Amino acid sequence: MRNDYDIAVVGGGLLGSAIAWGLGRIGQRVVVLDEGDVTKRASRANFALVWVQSKGLGMPAYTVWTVRASETWAQLAADLKDQTGLDVCLQRNGGFHLALSEGELEQRANTLKRLHNQVGAADYQVEVMDRDRVAAMLPAIGPEVVGGTFCPLDGHVNSLRTFRAFHTGFKAFGVDYRPEHPVTAIAQSGGEFRLATPRGEIRAGKVVLAAGNANQALAPMVGLHAPMGPTRGQIVVTERTLPFLPHPLTTIRQTDEGTVMIGDSKEDLLDDSGLDLSISTVMADRARRTFPLLGRLNVVRTWSGIRVMPKDGFPVYDQSESHPGAFVACCHSGVTLASNHAYALAPMIAAGQLDATEVGAFTGRRFAAMATTGSGYY
Amino acid sequence: MFKRLQADTRKPVGIFVDGTAVTAREGDTVSAALLASGLDVRRTTAVSGAPRLPYCMMGVCFDCLVTVDGTGNRQGCLITVREGMRIEIQKGKREIGR
Amino acid sequence: MSAGPTRSEYDVVVVGAGPAGLAAAATAAGAGLSTLLLDENAGPGGQVWRAIDTTPVRAPDLLGRDYWAGAGLVAEARASGAEILQGATVWGLDRNLEVAVSIGGGSRFVTARRVVLATGALERPFPIPGWTLPGVLTAGAAQTLLKSSGLVPEGRTVLAGQGPLLWLLAAQILRLGGGIDLILDTAERANWRQAWRYAPGFLFTPYFAKGLALMREVRAKVRVVSGVTALSAEGDGRVERVAYTAGGRRETVPVDTLLLHQGVVPNVNLAMAAGVKHAWDPIQLCWAPVLDETLATSVPGIAIAGDGAGIGGAPAAVVRGRIAGLAAVEALAPTAVRRGPSMETLRVARDRAERGRRFLDLLFRPSRAFRIPDGDTVVCRCEEVTARDIRDAVAIGATGPNQLKAYRRAGMGPCQGRLCGLTVTELMAEARGMTPEEIGYYRLRPPVKPITLAELADMPQSESAVRAVVR
Ligand SMILES: Cc1cc2nc3c(=O)[nH]c(=O)nc-3n(C[C@H](O)[C@H](O)[C@H](O)COP(=O)(O)OP(=O)(O)OC[C@H]3O[C@@H](n4cnc5c(N)ncnc54)[C@H](O)[C@@H]3O)c2cc1C
Ligand code: FES
Numbered sequence: 001m002r003n004d005y006d007i008a009v010v011g012g013g014l015l016g017s018a019i020a021w022g023l024g025r026i027g028q029r030v031v032v033l034d035e036g037d038v039t040k041r042a043s044r045a046n047f048a049l050v051w052v053q054s055k056g057l058g059m060p061a062y063t064v065w066t067v068r069a070s071e072t073w074a075q076l077a078a079d080l081k082d083q084t085g086l087d088v089c090l091q092r093n094g095g096f097h098l099a100l101s102e103g104e105l106e107q108r109a110n111t112l113k114r115l116h117n118q119v120g121a122a123d124y125q126v127e128v129m130d131r132d133r134v135a136a137m138l139p140a141i142g143p144e145v146v147g148g149t150f151c152p153l154d155g156h157v158n159s160l161r162t163f164r165a166f167h168t169g170f171k172a173f174g175v176d177y178r179p180e181h182p183v184t185a186i187a188q189s190g191g192e193f194r195l196a197t198p199r200g201e202i203r204a205g206k207v208v209l210a211a212g213n214a215n216q217a218l219a220p221m222v223g224l225h226a227p228m229g230p231t232r233g234q235i236v237v238t239e240r241t242l243p244f245l246p247h248p249l250t251t252i253r254q255t256d257e258g259t260v261m262i263g264d265s266k267e268d269l270l271d272d273s274g275l276d277l278s279i280s281t282v283m284a285d286r287a288r289r290t291f292p293l294l295g296r297l298n299v300v301r302t303w304s305g306i307r308v309m310p311k312d313g314f315p316v317y318d319q320s321e322s323h324p325g326a327f328v329a330c331c332h333s334g335v336t337l338a339s340n341h342a343y344a345l346a347p348m349i350a351a352g353q354l355d356a357t358e359v360g361a362f363t364g365r366r367f368a369a370m371a372t373t374g375s376g377y378y
Numbered sequence: 379m380f381k382r383l384q385a386d387t388r389k390p391v392g393i394f395v396d397g398t399a400v401t402a403r404e405g406d407t408v409s410a411a412l413l414a415s416g417l418d419v420r421r422t423t424a425v426s427g428a429p430r431l432p433y434c435m436m437g438v439c440f441d442c443l444v445t446v447d448g449t450g451n452r453q454g455c456l457i458t459v460r461e462g463m464r465i466e467i468q469k470g471k472r473e474i475g476r
Numbered sequence: 477m478s479a480g481p482t483r484s485e486y487d488v489v490v491v492g493a494g495p496a497g498l499a500a501a502a503t504a505a506g507a508g509l510s511t512l513l514l515d516e517n518a519g520p521g522g523q524v525w526r527a528i529d530t531t532p533v534r535a536p537d538l539l540g541r542d543y544w545a546g547a548g549l550v551a552e553a554r555a556s557g558a559e560i561l562q563g564a565t566v567w568g569l570d571r572n573l574e575v576a577v578s579i580g581g582g583s584r585f586v587t588a589r590r591v592v593l594a595t596g597a598l599e600r601p602f603p604i605p606g607w608t609l610p611g612v613l614t615a616g617a618a619q620t621l622l623k624s625s626g627l628v629p630e631g632r633t634v635l636a637g638q639g640p641l642l643w644l645l646a647a648q649i650l651r652l653g654g655g656i657d658l659i660l661d662t663a664e665r666a667n668w669r670q671a672w673r674y675a676p677g678f679l680f681t682p683y684f685a686k687g688l689a690l691m692r693e694v695r696a697k698v699r700v701v702s703g704v705t706a707l708s709a710e711g712d713g714r715v716e717r718v719a720y721t722a723g724g725r726r727e728t729v730p731v732d733t734l735l736l737h738q739g740v741v742p743n744v745n746l747a748m749a750a751g752v753k754h755a756w757d758p759i760q761l762c763w764a765p766v767l768d769e770t771l772a773t774s775v776p777g778i779a780i781a782g783d784g785a786g787i788g789g790a791p792a793a794v795v796r797g798r799i800a801g802l803a804a805v806e807a808l809a810p811t812a813v814r815r816g817p818s819m820e821t822l823r824v825a826r827d828r829a830e831r832g833r834r835f836l837d838l839l840f841r842p843s844r845a846f847r848i849p850d851g852d853t854v855v856c857r858c859e860e861v862t863a864r865d866i867r868d869a870v871a872i873g874a875t876g877p878n879q880l881k882a883y884r885r886a887g888m889g890p891c892q893g894r895l896c897g898l899t900v901t902e903l904m905a906e907a908r909g910m911t912p913e914e915i916g917y918y919r920l921r922p923p924v925k926p927i928t929l930a931e932l933a934d935m936p937q938s939e940s941a942v943r944a945v946v947r
Contacts, residue, residue, distance in 0.1 A: 258424060265945045278938040279944050287933070299932055380630055384653075410621055429713050433614060434616065
């Protein structure tokens with residue numbers, strides 16, 4: 001019997017969507033199975049950085065993978081624009097991490113040095129800048145800013161529009177998007193996968209698990225391993241204002257629409273229905289010390305989101321030995337890596353084989369090794 | 379657009395709208411004073427630049443946004459006029475420093 | 477910075493100084509509970525009794541007896557010992573009953589053992605083509621201008637819509653010497669079929685006689701077109717014409733001011749952000765909190781009184797406020813001496829005050845044409861999202877308001893969905909062939925009213941919060 005679909009992608013967040021778009025683009029018959037309206041969806045809650053600096057301490061391959069994504073993002077933005085007419089507003093003119101004390105600056109510089117000294121790390125430029133050099137590029141900084149680090153590869157994008165562009169685009173490629181189809185069980189029989197959902201069974205030749213933190217539970221159903229350690233992040237957003245910030249920061253960025261997003265808190269909490277106002281206060285306070293003019297803007301929204309976070313912080317891409325045709329993919333920086341997922345990962349999945357030289361480092365089997373030695377990167 | 383009651387005996391309050399002197403009354407909200415001023419007080423939106431005037435007068439719609447004494451995006455319908463208040467009609471997005 | 481609350485903890489914090497909030501605060505404070513009443517406006521009274529202290533419209537019959545009836549309750553609340561703060565915007569409330577309030581440009585937290593939300597109602601969105609044009613206002617807006625500043629519309633004025641408030645406003649404008657050129661009545665005649673069963677209950681309420689008298693007063697002076705089935709505001713940069721269809725005929729009239737109204741709905745933002753469970757009311761066509769007999773919500777310690785508990789009108793709001801206030805007294809000071817009526821008496825009074833409501837709800841149920849727009853009609857005024865945009869989002873897979881936000885930014889502007897939320901729910905429900913309850917609503921979070929970043933930054937910082945950010 002013929003399968004309904006070549007590939008079922010479980011999860012319609014940024015990761016599943018990028019993969020599905022990439023698969024649709026090369027002619028695969030794809031179904032995306034997703035949850036409904038109220039769900040933990042990092043794709044709707046993220047900070048939208050396309051970010052390189054500081055990524056990969058503990059895993060040089062991650063740095064290489066991230067630099068590559070940053071380099072192919074412009075192509076992705078152009079392809080999405082061509083296909084859907086939606087401008088995702090990629091801006092890649094370098095980004096900052098700013099420090100509010102000498103101690104913070106030193107700690108940052110040390111982290112970056114250790115990162116660069118790793119064997120096999122990609123060679124890209126990150127500069128430590130003193131206050132004057134920062135001020136020349138970001139005139140609005142306040143007196144407390146002592147300096148920062150700058151990486152010319154860093155940038156940001158309109159991530160909600162990217163999300164919409166993927167969904168608009170994969171529909172045009174004939175991908176079947178099915179929200180309100182949470183997958184509860186997966187079985188392989190007769191050379192195909194059967195995915196159980198409350199709205200009936202879906203059959204496909206291959207399956208890709210891209211269900212964020214839910215991958216932890218789904219992966220073992222097909223002989224895979226994806227241990228997760230999610231954290232909660234909060235974001236504060238202001239009203240729209242005229243452009244004042246020419247480069248994104250790790251914690252503050254101005255969107256193409258004019259709003260200012262302030263973010264990057266981290267708590268070990270999994271409830272995204274509430275938030276801690278005291279954290280919003282700390283973030284607001286630091287933002288105001290960084291750019292005093294921000295103090296006058298109105299805050300229009302705050303929210304919290306649960307980060308998709310593999311246990312050691314690095315992506316998991318793997319294929320099953322016991323269930324050939326089953327793949328798992330999850331990572332934190334789904335915005336940054338979207339181009340890789342669309343252009344690199346999707347073709348490998350279509351071909352039925354992950355390329356070990358490119359993504360071998362990201363296998364879920366590394367966690368088994370971690371458990372025996374008892375030491376991880378986290 | 380709106381006219382005052384003859385029997386209104388409240389004290390006059392002098393304000394400035396884009397530099398023009400306007401007489402409001404004690405207890406008026408900024409939006410009420412603007413709608414009674416006879417001036418063109420339409421703001422334009424930050425999204426598309428469409429013209430708008432107050433719609434709800436109860437703090438809900440944010441179509442009454444104005445710059446009051448140098449601070450942008452204040453809800454005119456919730457602020458009471460004060461002698462000497464300077465009001466500017468906003469066109470598009472506010473500037474960050476104000 | 478203006479004076480804030482005198483303490484940081486209260487037995488009862490009441491939000492909203494309309495009929496319900498005043499009654500709740502007076503009842504709680506009257507029994508000796510430390511009570512704080514917070515309200516965003518410059519003076520007490522809420523929407524019905526707006527500007528009761530300061531209105532320039534002093535002749536008693538101009539605003540009507542129901543307006544001046546508020547004076548007694550305002551006096552009672554003031555004498556009760558409750559601390560009343562005006563110009564105080566509550567922008568956050570959580571399960572720990574911590575209330576975040578902004579006063580004079582500065583914010584602080586106050587904690588309560590009981591919170592009564594009496595944030596009242598909003599006018600239902602009226603999304604017709606051109607409703608964002610300058611010169612189109614809600615009837616409630618015109619009424620606010622009239623009560624607090626004695627202003628009446630100048631030039632050609634048209635009122636459109638339906639419901640008791642529209643007729644009351646018309647009468648008030650006329651009494652103050654304002655002119656109305658035309659009233660376009662959008663009430664659906666077919667509604668009588670569902671409503672008539674409840675008519676007997678209504679006939680014995682004071683509303684009936686008052687309503688008839690108002691309509692007679694207005695009709696004697698203004699041309700009224702009934703059975704209006706389509707409506708749009710047109711003009712270049714401001715409203716210049718209103719086009720309408722009645723009896724199958726389309727007409728256009730020139731206009732300077734168009735006032736819209738099709739009823740009110742509960743103001744749910746603060747309650748929803750606090751995590752209070754709400755359900756879709758299929759008769760009033762809006763979200764309403766799920767409440768028990770004493771108006772307690774699903775969140776322990778939070779009660780909702782007044783129109784925020786479901787539309788009931790001012791007299792019902794007063795009784796509901798007393799019930800919520802008394803429930804707080806019974807819980808926190810069971811032995812306190814009580815001067816007011818007993819819970820039993822209040823329940824009877826509440827039933828009486830709410831009698832006839834069902835009839836009004838059904839009779840003035842707004843028709844689909846004015847709730848669920850088509851084409852390029854703006855739904856979200858803040859982010860300028862149209863009905864077509866929303867239908868397109870459904871076509872690529874948006875199942876509810878939250879995914880819609882992600883695709884289109886609807887509901888993400890400063891009004892936080894207050895003027896598009898109901899439309900979005902109903903429109904998506906229709907587009908997907910589901911019920912509004914199944915579609916759901918925007919997830920709301922504090923601040924439910926914008927505050928400045930500086931204000932947020934000046935709030936207390938816990939150690940754990942600092943650790944979560946500075947790593
Ligand atoms: C606060 C915050 C800030 C961030 N900032 C950035 C940033 O600046 N730059 C960056 O690159 N990344 C950032 N991220 C991360 C980025 O958003 C995520 O990497 C990305 O969204 C992950 O995509 P995903 O598809 O794996 O997960 P999600 O977006 O969470 O999607 C998972 C999907 O799977 C569905 N699902 C779950 N279980 C099932 C099931 N059983 N059956 C079917 N469907 C299921 C869910 O409903 C959901 O739609 C941030 C994240 C957060 C929370
Ligand atoms: S007029 Fe609507 S918020 Fe002021």
